[in-house]
Amino acid sequence: MKKNLLMLASLFLFGAAAIAPLAASAPSQDPAKEELKLQLPKPMFIGTPRNIKTPNLEVITGKPRGPFYVPKGTTLLSAKKPVLSSDMQPVIGEVSFLTDGEKSGEDGYFVELGPGSQWVQVDLGASAALQAILVWHYHGQARVYRDVAVQVSDDKDFLKGVTTVFNNDHDNTLGVGLGRDKEYIETNEGRLVDPKGAKGRYVRLWSGGNTSNDMNHYVEVEVYGTPIK
Amino acid sequence: MTKTAYRGISLAAVAVGFLFRFTQLPLRPMHHDEANQAVKFGALLEEGRYVYDKTDHHGPSLYYLTLAAAHARGQTTLAELDETTLRLVPAVFGLGLVILCLFLGTSLHPGAAALAALLAAFSPVMTYFSRFYIHESLFAFFALALLVAVWRYSERLTSRTIFAVGLSAGLLFATKETSVIVLAAVAAAIVLAHLLQKKTVWTPGVRLKTNWEHVALGLLTFAAVAVVLFSSLGKNLNGPADAILAFKTYVAKGTSPAAHAHPWSYYFGLLFFSKSGGLVWTEGVVFLLALVGIGTAVARRSEWEARQRLSFYIFIYTALTTLAFFILPYKTPWNALAFYTGWILLAAIGGAFLVRAPKRKGLKALSLAVLAAGLVQLGLQNYRANVRYPADPRNPYVYAQTSPDFLKLAKRVDSLAAVHPAKKGLIIKVIAGPYDQWPLPWSLRGYKNVGYWATVADAGPVGDAALVIASAENAARLQASFGDRYQVEHFGLREGVLLTLFIPATLWNRFILSR
Numbered sequence: 001m002k003k004n005l006l007m008l009a010s011l012f013l014f015g016a017a018a019i020a021p022l023a024a025s026a027p028s029q030d031p032a033k034e035e036l037k038l039q040l041p042k043p044m045f046i047g048t049p050r051n052i053k054t055p056n057l058e059v060i061t062g063k064p065r066g067p068f069y070v071p072k073g074t075t076l077l078s079a080k081k082p083v084l085s086s087d088m089q090p091v092i093g094e095v096s097f098l099t100d101g102e103k104s105g106e107d108g109y110f111v112e113l114g115p116g117s118q119w120v121q122v123d124l125g126a127s128a129a130l131q132a133i134l135v136w137h138y139h140g141q142a143r144v145y146r147d148v149a150v151q152v153s154d155d156k157d158f159l160k161g162v163t164t165v166f167n168n169d170h171d172n173t174l175g176v177g178l179g180r181d182k183e184y185i186e187t188n189e190g191r192l193v194d195p196k197g198a199k200g201r202y203v204r205l206w207s208g209g210n211t212s213n214d215m216n217h218y219v220e221v222e223v224y225g226t227p228i229k
Numbered sequence: 230m231t232k233t234a235y236r237g238i239s240l241a242a243v244a245v246g247f248l249f250r251f252t253q254l255p256l257r258p259m260h261h262d263e264a265n266q267a268v269k270f271g272a273l274l275e276e277g278r279y280v281y282d283k284t285d286h287h288g289p290s291l292y293y294l295t296l297a298a299a300h301a302r303g304q305t306t307l308a309e310l311d312e313t314t315l316r317l318v319p320a321v322f323g324l325g326l327v328i329l330c331l332f333l334g335t336s337l338h339p340g341a342a343a344l345a346a347l348l349a350a351f352s353p354v355m356t357y358f359s360r361f362y363i364h365e366s367l368f369a370f371f372a373l374a375l376l377v378a379v380w381r382y383s384e385r386l387t388s389r390t391i392f393a394v395g396l397s398a399g400l401l402f403a404t405k406e407t408s409v410i411v412l413a414a415v416a417a418a419i420v421l422a423h424l425l426q427k428k429t430v431w432t433p434g435v436r437l438k439t440n441w442e443h444v445a446l447g448l449l450t451f452a453a454v455a456v457v458l459f460s461s462l463g464k465n466l467n468g469p470a471d472a473i474l475a476f477k478t479y480v481a482k483g484t485s486p487a488a489h490a491h492p493w494s495y496y497f498g499l500l501f502f503s504k505s506g507g508l509v510w511t512e513g514v515v516f517l518l519a520l521v522g523i524g525t526a527v528a529r530r531s532e533w534e535a536r537q538r539l540s541f542y543i544f545i546y547t548a549l550t551t552l553a554f555f556i557l558p559y560k561t562p563w564n565a566l567a568f569y570t571g572w573i574l575l576a577a578i579g580g581a582f583l584v585r586a587p588k589r590k591g592l593k594a595l596s597l598a599v600l601a602a603g604l605v606q607l608g609l610q611n612y613r614a615n616v617r618y619p620a621d622p623r624n625p626y627v628y629a630q631t632s633p634d635f636l637k638l639a640k641r642v643d644s645l646a647a648v649h650p651a652k653k654g655l656i657i658k659v660i661a662g663p664y665d666q667w668p669l670p671w672s673l674r675g676y677k678n679v680g681y682w683a684t685v686a687d688a689g690p691v692g693d694a695a696l697v698i699a700s701a702e703n704a705a706r707l708q709a710s711f712g713d714r715y716q717v718e719h720f721g722l723r724e725g726v727l728l729t730l731f732i733p734a735t736l737w738n739r740f741i742l743s744r
Contacts, residue, residue, distance in 0.1 A: 042681060043268070043667070044663035044681070047262075049488070049629045142727055185727065210721075211719055211721030211727055212632060213634075
């Protein structure tokens with residue numbers, strides 16, 4: 001027994017000591033220059049932060065959205081309309097949740113699509129002049145969805161006649177062009193996109209994960225517009 | 230149990246313990262607390278400066294032991310350090326705890342000792358905090374070392390064993406302030422085991438006699454270790470006194486915690502059953518086996534009498550430490566390790582009993598099959614906790630953990646610095662409260678000009694900064710004044726906590742063109 005213990009102890013010490021040293025290289029310096037020493041405040045050492053487990057519904061960006069004006073006769077076109085997705089086998093929920101009218105931030109009301117870049121597409125049934133698009137990704141906690149883009153087209157494959165009405169994919173991860181719109185923190189107000197009357201039957205919404213995980217979520221999408229006569 | 234079987238199980242335990250503890254150490258993003266410890270250690274590494282802080286950050290043992298790991302890997306500055314070097318230290322002590330279980334073999338039962346090593350090796354929670362650069366894995370190791378050493382001393386009253394008692398107690402004390410709970414529990418357990426032996430028909434075994442030379446040797450060893458470490462190897466003579474004064478702070482923190490108060494049942498849920506987002510977590514097999522172990526420890530069975538006193542000693546220790554940590558309102562997942570080690574030992578005693586007690590071979594085989602199934606379940610959960618979901622909030626051991634998304638922020642800063650003329654000398658201003666700053670000081674350790682302020686008002690003008698990183702409330706103010714001159718990106722710091730990176734348009738355009 002003692003021999004066994006000694007053997008194991010030796011094995012343990014050997015394992016602990018057998019760590020390969022790494023070579024360290026010194027940075028090169030221009031002899032004609034000297035380093036400018038800046039005096040910047042150091043970080044504050046502090047204990048363990050609070051472990052947040054409860055939903056955070058606080059509107060971090062502050063002010064509530066003001067009124068948004070649309071042409072008379074504008075109606076909700078997306079209610080109960082069919083939805084397609086790049087991930088037709090969602091991890092949680094159904095893609096039909098997008099147009100079912102339920103906007104709660106609780107479990108059971110959102111659809112979770114796979115990781116990375118994914119899209120959902122609402123078929124309005126007929127081409128329309130779009131006046132407002134509202135999207136709720138997930139507002140159970142403060143998070144930002146990345147690479148959010150909203151496109152409108154009469155082509156269900158989005159190969160021609162595509163109008164991009166919102167795009168905050170500022171480094172073109174999606175490949176639909178550099179986005180100039182800002183990222184935003186999800187709230188229960190949803191994000192209102194102004195399509196400025198862009199015409200189309202199909203609305204495609206992109207996202208590329210979020211600040212909490214790599215998955216993509218939608219609680220609801222509402223598309224408002226006026227029919228084209 | 231045959232020698233070959235014992236040897237085989239022991240080696241398997243060490244191999245499994247090694248595999249779970251030493252592979253993919255950088256996988257989980259650095260936690261706020263790990264980064265705090267790492268930056269404090271950086272001062273010791275670079276300048277030889279360490280001063281015990283009686284208000285936070287626990288004892289000096291972690292830092293001095295990390296010196297060995299850093300030197301072994303040839304790292305001499307904070308910038309050169311990496312997650313692997315830091316986490317090697319708790320990993321070594323986590324594996325050490327597995328091996329230490331085997332040292333109970335001669336006194337307990339080889340089968341129980343080997344099973345204890347296996348359970349410790351497979352345990353998801355023991356593994357999780359053996360891969361975490363904080364004091365807990367060291368604390369659990371020194372607590373078990375003390376438990377074993379005190380028992381050994383009661384068996385053999387030698388100067389070597391009392392030296393081991395003093396050494397382990399000193400290192401335990403120099404690791405965490407909660408050592409007082411363990412020290413008191415061990416003392417109470419050995420005294421109770423001795424007294425109850427006297428009052429029952431149990432055969433003699435625990436022999437406690439006062440040997441003043443040994444008492445002096447034990448106390449001197451304890452004091453020498455504590456004084457040397459708390460005084461920063463003689464450089465800070467206030468350190469040992471601060472170690473005593475610290476108890477005032479820690480008693481207040483433990484009994485009236487501002488942020489980490491949890492109900493008494495918190496650890497029970499954490500260890501034995503929790504469910505989140507479709508994932509179920511349990512080390513229930515340890516709990517069930519431990520109940521059998523407690524039964525053998527307190528019941529009088531002639532077959533077990535020779536080892537029963539040790540089982541009883543472990544039971545008292547486990548009950549007292551569990552009670553203490555359950556009662557204290559301040560609770561965090563890592564605080565479970567010291568008392569959970571006792572549960573693992575009791576589970577091993579119970580498991581060994583289930584294999585030894587049945588006379589029929591079929592029942593023995595059934596017991597072995599149940600134990601094997603339990604280990605497989607622990608192993609699968611271990612993989613899930615430490616490899617698959619090491620930073621997922623659904624993992625019960627995840628507590629105020631840095632989000633993996635934070636790594637994207639660090640990567641983005643690196644990419645932007647690469648196209649900035651000053652490279653890693655660019656000025657970065659971090660405007661966030663102290664709870665929202667970490668682990669930035671660790672991630673930005675390679676950058677020379679990083680400043681930290683709590684509010685926009687404290688930071689003053691930020692126009693000279695190449696990059697600004699701000700917490701949500703500060704970001705809202707900055708965004709109003711920056712307008713469109715900055716590209717804005719958001720990153721997750723922790724669950725529900727965001728950081729915003731402001732990048733001047735010129736730098737952003739340069740970055741986009743470089744892609």
